Amino acid sequence: MNRTLYTLLFHLGLPLIALRLWLRARKAPAYAQRIGERFARGLPMMQQGGIWVHAVSVGESIAAAPMVRALLARYPHLPLTITCMTPTGSERIRSMFANEPRVQHCYLPYDFPWAAARFLDHVRPKIGVIMETELWPNHIHQCAKRGIPTVLANARLSERSARGYAKFARLTRPMLAEMSLIAVQTETEAQRFRDLGAHPECVQVTGSIKFDLTVDPQLLSRAARQRADWQTLDRPVWIAASTHAGEDEVVLSAHRQVLAHHPDALLILVPRHPERFDSVYELVRQQGFTGVRRSSGEPVTRETAVLVGDTMGELLFLYALADIAFVGGSLVPNGGHNLLEPAALDKPVLSGPHLFNFLEIAALLRNAGALKESSDAVGLAAAVQGLIEQPDQAKAMADAGLAVIKANQGALSKLLDGIGGLLR
Incomplete structure (x- = not known):
């Protein structure tokens, strides 16, 4: 398949795209809003000539935040346009940069050549920075036609994904050859990109910028005050974050077992x-737990067994409230989520076994003694209970996690240097 055939198939798939939006809107009404932006129609007024950053959803938006802030500081005369594909990513971008007038935001249009061209003509960026592995052939080609350098930042490419791209070499090879810089996390991934057709001189191993996160001291102070207000300073508090369907039941079962020893x-x-x-709040109630929704503003009391974190943009704060952190998307085969956020907040980290999206990071934390994995409710409960009853072990895990983060920082600086070399 070449780009022409890909584009034809993409157009033929328009009814499926519309159906997918409609189905998603039934569960998340925000998908029914701002549809024009997805076709480069009705784009908001924007300053032109700046830096365009694309982060597909919430995880990539969070990973991009330190880079965006560094770019704002390094290039105070340039606007930054941040795009994403999901309402949750959009909400996170808006909340993170609500007070930064140089940050502008819209959805990235679908990968039709005419939509990509209209978007680029509207924004006229000096450079495009795509987070991780969100590769769109027509967007990249339209950038190349306009002489706009494109960077793949914090790039990841699993063996499975590489095999998938290799099946469409006539599409993949020209697309990667048009990229100006591919900043990858590991040498293994670098070689996969080279094998797929990226120019070797454009592939650089920079490490993961996810290690270059910083914790606002005010966040920790606010969390300490919140726990004091809730009178939970002397209560064991654990968090199960970013859970997916099929995990909440396991987590609640584990919590019931923990309560048997620590009421x-x-x-x-x-x-x-x-x-x-x-639905998760209803599940909490159905299973007989006394629950409170974070969005309700109701205080946590001595009787509260479960606080449902149903707000956007507060995950780091909720992590800071806890003593022990379980990271979801890992008890089901979803591939896991960012293990470094709780580690950076000095928390011992727990997860399930499905961590294929974070293999290298998980290995670093596991080998350092900063990560414990469980596959079911019994194992998760035992891990949580053990850390509650052995605070020295919990502290050792937390310290080991912080040490891993500090030892692997520096990727952001390398990435910024690479971007700077293309911004002429």
Whole structure:
């Protein structure tokens, strides 16, 4: 398949795209809003001539935040346009940069050549920075036609994904050859990109910028005050964050077992997607737990067993409230989520076994003794209970996680240097 055939198939798939939007809007009404932006229609007024950053959803938006802030500081005369594909990503971008007038935002149009061209003509960026592995052939080609350098930042490419791209070499090879810089996390991934057709001189191993996160001291102070207000300073608090369908039942079962030994334990349960907030809260009630929704503003009391984190933009704060952190998307084969956020907040980190999206990071934390994995409710409960009853072990895990983060920082600086070399 070449780009011409790909584009034809993409156009033929328009009814499926519309159906997918409609189905998603039934669960998450925000998908029915701003549809014009997805076709480069009705784009908001924007300053031109700046830096365009694309982060597909919430995880990539969070990973991009330190880079965006560094770019704002390094290029104070340039606007930054941040695009994404999901309402949750859009909400996170807006909340993170609400007070930064140079940051502008819209959805990235679908990968039709005419939509990509209209978007680029509207924004006229000096450079495009795409987070991780969100590769769109027509967007990249339209950038190349206009002489706009494109960077793949914090790039990841699993063996499975590489095999998939290799099946469409006539599409993949020219697309990668048009990229100006591919900043990858590991040498293994670098070689995969080279094998697929990227110019070797354009592929650089920079490491993961996810290690270059910083924690606002005010966040920790606010969390300490919140726990004091809730009178939970002497209660064991653990969080299960970014959970997916099929995990909440396991987490609640584990919490029930923890409560059998520590009746005052509090669980903060944070579903990954907002369309599941209501159903997860109902599940908590159905299973007989005394629950409170974070969005309600109701205080946590001695009787509260579960706090449902149903707000956007608060995950780091909710992590900071906890003593122990479980990262979801890992008890089901979803591939896991960012393990470094709780580690950076000095928390011992727990997960399930499905971590294929974070293999290298998981290995670093596991080998350092900063990560414990469980595959079911019994194992998760035992891990949580063990850390509650052995605070020295919990502290050792937390310290090991922080050490891993500090030892692997520096990727952001390398990436910024690479971007700077293309911004002429």
